[in-house]
Amino acid sequence: MSDNSFVFSQKPITIESGAGVYLTSDDGTDYLDFGASYACTPTGHCHPDVVEAVQEQAAELLFVQGSYPVSAREELHAKLGALAPGDLEKVWLCNSGTEANEAALKFARSATGGTKIVAAKRAFHGRTAGALSATWKPKYKTPFEPLLEDVEFVAYGDEVELADAVDDDTAAVILEPIQGEGGVHPAPDGYLEAAREITEETETALVFDEIQTGLGRTGETWACEHEGVVPDILTAAKGVASGLPMGATLCADWIAESAGPHGSTFSGNPLVCAAAGATLEVLAEEDLAANAAAVGDYLREELAASDLPIREIRGQGLMLGLEVKRGANRVLRDLALEHQILALPAGRSVVRLLPPLVLKESHVDELLEALTEMLAPTADSQS
Numbered sequence: 407m408s409d410n411s412f413v414f415s416q417k418p419i420t421i422e423s424g425a426g427v428y429l430t431s432d433d434g435t436d437y438l439d440f441g442a443s444y445a446c447t448p449t450g451h452c453h454p455d456v457v458e459a460v461q462e463q464a465a466e467l468l469f470v471q472g473s474y475p476v477s478a479r480e481e482l483h484a485k486l487g488a489l490a491p492g493d494l495e496k497v498w499l500c501n502s503g504t505e506a507n508e509a510a511l512k513f514a515r516s517a518t519g520g521t522k523i524v525a526a527k528r529a530f531h532g533r534t535a536g537a538l539s540a541t542w543k544p545k546y547k548t549p550f551e552p553l554l555e556d557v558e559f560v561a562y563g564d565e566v567e568l569a570d571a572v573d574d575d576t577a578a579v580i581l582e583p584i585q586g587e588g589g590v591h592p593a594p595d596g597y598l599e600a601a602r603e604i605t606e607e608t609e610t611a612l613v614f615d616e617i618q619t620g621l622g623r624t625g626e627t628w629a630c631e632h633e634g635v636v637p638d639i640l641t642a643a644k645g646v647a648s649g650l651p652m653g654a655t656l657c658a659d660w661i662a663e664s665a666g667p668h669g670s671t672f673s674g675n676p677l678v679c680a681a682a683g684a685t686l687e688v689l690a691e692e693d694l695a696a697n698a699a700a701v702g703d704y705l706r707e708e709l710a711a712s713d714l715p716i717r718e719i720r721g722q723g724l725m726l727g728l729e730v731k732r733g734a735n736r737v738l739r740d741l742a743l744e745h746q747i748l749a750l751p752a753g754r755s756v757v758r759l760l761p762p763l764v765l766k767e768s769h770v771d772e773l774l775e776a777l778t779e780m781l782a783p784t785a786d787s788q789s
Contacts, residue, residue, distance in 0.1 A: 417742075418743075419431050419435075419437070419742065420432040421437075423451075423452075424439070424447075424451025424452055425450070425451055425452055426450040426451060426762070426764060427439055427450055427451075427761060427762050427764060427765055427766075427769055428451070429451060429748065435746060436746065437742070437746045437747065437748050438746060438747045438748070438769060438772055438773070439451070439748050439761060439762065440747055440748060440749040440750075440759050440760070440761045440773060441748050441749050441750040441758070441759075441760055441761070442645070442760050442761055442762050443649060444618070444644060444750065444760060445618050445623060445644045445645055445725070445760040446644045446645050446648070446649040447645060447648055447649050447762050448621055448622060448623065448645035448648070448685070448689060448694060448762060448763045449645075449648055449685055449688045449689065449692075449694065449762065449763070449764065450762040450763075450764040451762070453648065453684075453685075453688055455684050455687065455688050456648045456681055456684045456685055456688065458684070459680045459681060459683065459684035460650075460677060460680055460681050460684075462680070463478055463676055463677050463679075463680035463681075464677055467676050467677075468676065468677055469672075469675055469676060469677070470676065471671065472499075472670075472673045472674045476674070476676045476679070478676045478677075478679040478680045478683060479499070479674040479676060479679045481679075481683050482497075482499070482674070482679040482682050482683045482686075483497045483499075483674075485683060485686050485687075486642075486654055486656065486686070487656075489627055489686065490640065490656045491627075491628050491630060491631055491636045491637075491640065492636030492658075493636070493658055493659065494636070494637070494638075494639070494640055494656040494657060494658055495656075495659075496656065496657040496658070496659060496661070496662035497654055497655070497656055497657075498513075498654065498655040498656075498657065498665075498668070498673070499652065499653070499654055499673045499674040499679070500652070500653040500654070500655070500670050500672075500673055501651045501652060501653060501670070501672055501673075501675075501678075502532075502643055502651055502652075502653045503532055503615075503617035503641065503642075503643030503644060503653050504531070504532025504533050504534045504537045504538075504653075505532075505534065505643075505653050505670070506617065506641035506642065506643050506653030506654060506655045507531045507532045507536070507537040507540070507580070507613075507615060507617070507641050507655075508532065508534050508535075508536045508537050509641075509655040509668055510578070510580070510611075510613045510615075510639045510641050510655050511523060511536045511537070511540065511577070511578055511580070511613070512536065512665075512666060512668055513611070513639060513655065513657060513661050513662075513664075513665045513666070513668065514577045514578035514610075514611035514613060514638075514639065514661070515577040515578070516664050516665055516666035517611060517660060517661045517663075517664040517665065518576075518577045518578075518609060518610060518611055519577075520574070520575045520576050520577035520578075520610065521556045521575060521577060522556045522557070522558065522573070522575050522576040522577060523539065523540055523554065523556065523557045523558070523576070523577060523578050523579075523580065524557075524558050524559075524560060524568070524571045524572055524576055524578070524579045524580070524610075525540035525541075525542070525557060525558075525559055525560075525579075525580050525581075526542070526559065526560060526561070526562040526581055526582070526585070527542050527559050527560065527561055527562055527588075528542050528543075528562055528585050528588030528589060528591065529541060529542045529559075529562070529580070529581075529582060529585060529588060529615075530542070530543070530546075530582075530585070530586065530587035530588060531580060531582075531615055533546065535550070535553055535554070536553075536554060538550065538553055539553040539554035539557050540554075540557055540580050542559060542588065543587075543588075558571050562581075562585060562588075562591060562593070563591075563593060563594040563597050565596075565597060565600040565601075565604075568600070568601060568604055569600075569604050572604050572605060572607075572608055572610055573608060574608055576605075576608060576610045577610065577611060578610060578611045578612075578613050578639075579601055579604070579605050579610055579611075579612050579613065580613040580614075580615060581593070581598070581601060581612075581613070581614060581615065582614070582615045582616075582618070582619065583598060583614055583616065583619050583624075583628075583629035583630050583632075583633075584618075584619050584624065584629055584721060584722060584725060586618040586619070586725070586752065586758070587752060588752070588753070589720070589727055589729075589752050589753045589756050590720045590721045590725065590726065590727025590752050590756060590758055591720060591727075592720060592721060592722060593633070595633075596633075598614075598630060598633045598635040599633060599634075599635050601635075602635050602636075602637070605638075611637075611638040611639055611661060612637040612638050612639070613637055613638065613639040613640070613641065614628075614629075614630050614637040614639070614640045614641070615641050616628050616629060616630065616640055616641060616642055617641055617642060617643045617644050617653070618644060618725065618760070619725060620640075620642045620644075620645075620646075621642065621644075621645050621646060621685075621686075621689060622689050622694045622695030622698050622723075622763055623645075623698055623723055623724055623725050623760070623763065624698065624699075624702075624721075624722040624723035624724075624725055625695055625696070625698050625699030625702060625722060625723035626695055626699075627695055628640065629722070632722070638657070638658045638660070638661050639655060639656065639657050639658070639661055640655075640656045641653065641654070641655050641656070642654045642656070645685070646682050646685065646686075647678050647679075647681040647682035647685055648681055648682075648684075648685045650677070650678045650681045650682075651678060652675075652678045652679075652681075652682055689763070692764070694763035694764065695723075695763070697763055697764065697765070698723040698724040698763045698765075699723050701724060701765050701766065701767060701770060702721075702722065702723040702724045702725075702726065704767050704770055705724075705726065705759070705770045705773075706719055706726065708770060708771075708774055709728070709774070712774065712777075712778065712782075713782060714777055714778065714781050714782060715730065715731040715732075715781055716728050716729065716730055716731075716781075717729040717730070717731060717755075721759075724759070724760065724761055724763060724765060725759070725760055726758070726759045727752050727756045727757070727758050727759075728756065728757040728758075728759070729755055729756055730755060730756070730757055730781070731755075732781075733754060733755065734751045734752075734753070734754060734755055734756055734757050735751055735754070737757055737780065737781070738750070738751060738757060740780050741776060741777075741780070744776075744780070745776035745779070745780070747772065747773055747776055759773075
């Protein structure tokens with residue numbers, strides 16, 4: 407098949423199977439997965455409980471549209487509502503993170519009557535027209551403009567600039583508790599709380615995009631829980647169904663009551679709901695948030711204690727960005743081809759680590775050994 411038939415550029419590794427923290431290529435090589443395909447496999451690849459749930463649901467019912475009650479969908483609604491921070495018990499299911507954010511922005515406009523959206527510089531919220539309008543980097547947006555016009559970007563972490571931008575016509579402030587694509591930048595202490603206070607003053611909807619940070623990745627179920635801040639809308643996706651296509655928009659009552667006529671044919675697909683329900687059960691039963699906190703701390707401590715040429719280590723739990731002195735893509739290429747370890751970029755100079763949450767300290771040791779072999783200064787380079 408010609409490369410011209412693909413939308414995505416193809417990497418030189420063909421993956422045929424996966425189990426736990428490993429992916430296996432067509433030549434039988436095992437790759438330690440520190441990227442989890444952008445945080446999409448928190449329970450590890452092909453967790454047996456998730457596989458079993460999918461197989462059982464596939465034998466019973468693949469699909470029926472959302473106005474007919476289905477047990478897998480009803481159970482997932484209840485599980486997500488119970489996991490939600492604060493009172494965000496109303497759940498809208500969709501097929502991706504960008505759809506979840508698209509719904510969030512539409513719900514906010516409908517509920518508040520405002521039109522303006524305030525987003526952060528470096529933000530990434532998706533590639534559909536509304537979510538893309540709130541995404542910062544021009545390379546994602548320029549070919550598709552004009553997009554939504556009433557969007558204002560503010561410096562991430564600047565409380566004063568945020569307060570100046572939010573007015574009575576602002577429908578939503580949308581923020582990532584940790585910016586992922588933008589380079590793995592956590593919100594400064596107090597920033598999310600300030601955003602909550604600012605939006606309450608103008609009756610603006612506060613939206614937290616937890617598509618990459620949610621479901622235990624940072625050591626809590628939701629990253630906003632570290633700060634004790636509850637938004638009006640929270641979006642989730644990526645790993646919610648262990649990589650099957652699903653997004654979720656969790657809303658407070660006042661948002662849901664005026665959400666407007668939003669809809670989706672495949673909202674709450676029973677097969678994917680079964681995968682998501684099993685995923686949430688595994689996350690709870692195996693306490694993977696606690697594991698993410700413990701193993702993430704170990705990884706950060708070992709990196710900090712090393713003499714590797716890393717300018718900065720950013721993030722929380724098992725969402726870390728390493729600012730390296732050589733180009734990130736070169737580091738990622740050498741990790742994959744020479745050491746069979748897969749990771750991700752977050753800009754030109756940041757190596758992003760988003761492994762499955764079943765990661766162990768022994769896997770961290772493998773990564774550190776590889777990075778030391780690749781990056782540690784030699785006697786010749788120091789002379």
